[in-house]
Amino acid sequence: xxxxxxxxxxxxxxxxxxxxxxxxxxxxxxxxxxxxxxxxxxxxxxxxxxxxxxxxxxxxxxxxxxxxxxxxxxxxxxxxxxxxxxxxxxxxxxxxxxxxxxxxxxxxxxxxxxxxxxxxxxxxxxxxxxxxxxxxxxxxxxxxxxxxxxxx
Ligand code: FES
Numbered sequence: 001x002x003x004x005x006x007x008x009x010x011x012x013x014x015x016x017x018x019x020x021x022x023x024x025x026x027x028x029x030x031x032x033x034x035x036x037x038x039x040x041x042x043x044x045x046x047x048x049x050x051x052x053x054x055x056x057x058x059x060x061x062x063x064x065x066x067x068x069x070x071x072x073x074x075x076x077x078x079x080x081x082x083x084x085x086x087x088x089x090x091x092x093x094x095x096x097x098x099x100x101x102x103x104x105x106x107x108x109x110x111x112x113x114x115x116x117x118x119x120x121x122x123x124x125x126x127x128x129x130x131x132x133x134x135x136x137x138x139x140x141x142x143x144x145x146x147x148x149x150x151x152x
Pocket of ligand 1: 095
């Protein structure tokens with residue numbers, strides 16, 4: 001008789017213990033997943049080949065495009081002097097994405113009217129620092145555009 005009672009007690013202890021573990025898991029697992037973000041699939045890169053060719057950029061009415069540079073966003077533009085310029089497109093004020101204003105010959109941030117010249121220098125508005133400049137290389141044979149981090 002005592003043996004049956006011990007078996008029942010063991011079974012109930014196991015059931016309560018298992019239930020407690022399941023309960024704690026269901027509470028803390030979502031918290032853990034929220035606090036620890038999943039690893040990003042994007043890697044840090046130092047050079048990218050743009051998904052469009054020089055001709056497309058030349059024919060683009062805005063004369064500029066936004067592109068992915070690893071985890072960052074870049075902007076490439078064609079100046080009135082037909083020079084290609086590329087920058088990290090993240091505004092140095094509060095991280096909005098900048099755009100090329102061909103009509104004003106500036107790089108402009110719509111969030112707080114931040115302005116940069118075509119060298120990426122902050123010239124008015126709240127941005128505290130210039131944009132990061134990328135180097136641009138065009139393969140003349142294919143029209144492919146390569147953008148890389150500037151060295152030094
Ligand atoms: S985020 Fe660009 S000016 Fe504020």
